[in-house]
Every structure is written in C-alpha cells, then in structure tokens.
Amino acid sequence: MQIINDSTSIKTKIDFLIKIGADKIDHLGPLGVTTGTLLEHLIDTSKSLRDMGCEDFVQDAGLFHSVYGTAYFMPEGGLVDDRQVVIDLIGKQAEEIAYWFCVLKAPRIQEILMFDEPLRGYLLSLEEANKQGGMMTWEEAYDL
Amino acid sequence: MTYELKDYINAINQTKEPLLDTEDEEWVKKYPPYIVNKCVAPFSDSILLVNEINQYHYLDKKLQFDFLINSLRPRKRYAPWMKAKKLESLEYVKEYYGYNNEKAKAALDILNDEQISAIKERLNKGGRNGRS
Numbered sequence: 001m002q003i004i005n006d007s008t009s010i011k012t013k014i015d016f017l018i019k020i021g022a023d024k025i026d027h028l029g030p031l032g033v034t035t036g037t038l039l040e041h042l043i044d045t046s047k048s049l050r051d052m053g054c055e056d057f058v059q060d061a062g063l064f065h066s067v068y069g070t071a072y073f074m075p076e077g078g079l080v081d082d083r084q085v086v087i088d089l090i091g092k093q094a095e096e097i098a099y100w101f102c103v104l105k106a107p108r109i110q111e112i113l114m115f116d117e118p119l120r121g122y123l124l125s126l127e128e129a130n131k132q133g134g135m136m137t138w139e140e141a142y143d144l
Numbered sequence: 145m146t147y148e149l150k151d152y153i154n155a156i157n158q159t160k161e162p163l164l165d166t167e168d169e170e171w172v173k174k175y176p177p178y179i180v181n182k183c184v185a186p187f188s189d190s191i192l193l194v195n196e197i198n199q200y201h202y203l204d205k206k207l208q209f210d211f212l213i214n215s216l217r218p219r220k221r222y223a224p225w226m227k228a229k230k231l232e233s234l235e236y237v238k239e240y241y242g243y244n245n246e247k248a249k250a251a252l253d254i255l256n257d258e259q260i261s262a263i264k265e266r267l268n269k270g271g272r273n274g275r276s
Contacts, residue, residue, distance in 0.1 A: 051173070052173050052174055052176075053170055053173040053174060103246075103249075107182075109179060109182055109183070113149075114234060114249075115245075117146070117148065120149075121146070121147075121148060121149075124149055124176060124179055125174070125176065127176075127178075127179060128176035128177075128178050128179050131178040134178065134201060135198055135199060135201045136178060136181055136182060136185075136198050136201075140182070141181075141182060141185045141194075141198075
C-alpha cells in the first residue's frame with residue numbers, strides 16, 4: 001500500500017512539473033550545451049539525491065529545485081509564484097530548500113555556506129546533485 | 145551522525161583522517177566531489193591537483209577523496225568567501241530589524257559596509273566580543 005501511495009505522489013509531482021512546462025524547456029549544462037529537458041534534469045537530480053542517501057524531502061526539493069527559476073535559469077516571472085502551491089505538493093521542509101536554492105545568486109556555494117545546519121547541508125547536497133558529478137569549468141571554479 | 149562539508153575539507157586540508165575508509169558507507173555516499181573541489185581549488189598549491197582530479201570526476205568518490213587527501217600537503221586553506229563574516233552580518237541584520245533569514249538576506253544585499261558597521265555598533269552590548 002505504501003508503495004502505491006509513494007508512486008502516486010511522485011506522479012502528482014511530475015504531473016505538476018509537466019503542467020508548468022518543465023518538459024518543454026531545455027536544460028543547459030555548464031558548457032551551455034543542452035543536456036535534455038528541464039524535467040529530465042529535475043528527475044536526475046532527485047535520483048542523485050536518493051543515491052547520496054538523502055531524505056525523501058530533500059529528494060523532493062531536488063525535483064522542484066527550479067520551480068521558482070534559478071540564478072542560471074530564469075524564465076520571465078519564474079515558473080511558479082505561489083509558494084503555497086508548492087508547499088501543498090512537497091511539504092514545507094522540501095519547499096524551503098527548493099525556494100532557497102532558487103533564490104541564491106551564483107556562485108551558490110559561497111551563499112550556501114552562510115546558512116546554518118541543517119539547511120546548509122541540504123542545500124550543499126542539492127548543489128552537488130544539481131551538478132550531477134560533472135566536471136567543474138574554469139568559470140565555475142574561479143567565478144569568472 | 146552528521147556528514148558535514150567541513151569534516152571532508154578538514155580531513156583533506158589538515159587532519160588527513162581517512163573518513164571514507166570507515167564501515168559507515170554514508171561517508172562515501174554523502175561525499176560531494178564537485179563542492180569539495182570548488183572549496184579546495186582556489187590556492188596556489190592545490191590548483192593543479194584539483195584540476196587533475198576534476199578531469200576524473202567520473203571516478204568513484206573514494207578514489208577522488210583519496211587522491212586529494214594523499215596529494216595535498218597538510219595546511220590551513222581558507223577561501224575568503226568561506227569566512228563567516230557575511231553570516232555574522234546576517235545575524236546582526238536579523239536582530240536589528242527583527243527579520244527572518246529571507247528578509248535579512250534581502251536587506252543585506254542592499255546595505256553597504258558602513259551601514260552594517262553602524263548596525264553592529266548599535267547592537268554592541270559590551271563584553272569581550274560585544275555580544276554578551
């Protein structure tokens with residue numbers, strides 16, 4: 001029964017992301033090359049967080065980490081402007097992580113280190129998963 | 145048990161403690177290679193080594209950690225942005241305006257150094273560090 005609930009829940013979340021057009025937006029990698037759709041990237045990020053042993057709410061934050069637009073990805077007005085809609089879907093804890101991740105300016109690590117634990121840890125995990133083990137570019141390494 | 149970034153960074157920079165050699169697999173799972181590389185990169189004695197391991201980002205996390213822990217000479221490496229100065233300012237702004245994290249951060253972005261110093265002065269309660 002638990003498994004059915006979980007999968008239903010994930011389907012609802014992904015349906016929401018599709019509804020706001022995440023499957024129609026390209027996701028650009030660090031070199032400006034399209035790596036697939038935003039939806040694929042969000043799902044991969046969530047999976048990476050699961051592989052890192054992160055809690056369910058952190059995985060949900062990974063799934064929604066671009067929902068308000070980010071420092072690298074900012075459609076006009078953001079994707080969603082009502083935080084309560086997102087809270088209702090993934091819960092307050094996950095939404096807070098996703099919200100901050102969207103709000104933070106690039107380069108994010110400097111900003112993330114300003115937070116207290118445990119939020120700092122969650123955001124760092126999300127930043128790591130967001131990069132998906134990729135190679136750091138010179139620009140990223142030295143904020144060029 | 146917590147698996148914080150500072151533990152990994154301290155082990156690589158100074159203590160050389162083989163954190164990922166324990167039976168607790170979480171140390172490996174939670175090791176963030178991208179972030180660690182970013183934190184260890186901005187130093188003249190580490191730049192080339194980090195660049196080297198950065199090119200092998202697909203290797204097992206343990207291999208990446210082992211490379212850094214065994215290649216870098218032990219010393220303190222603090223990137224300027226890793227200092228807690230801004231965080232401290234955030235706490236002052238929160239206290240001064242009664243803001244939460246979100247609002248304080250927005251305020252911090254528009255306050256200049258002079259204004260932050262004035263806030264700190266007003267909140268100074270005396271004592272050794274001005275906070276007691």
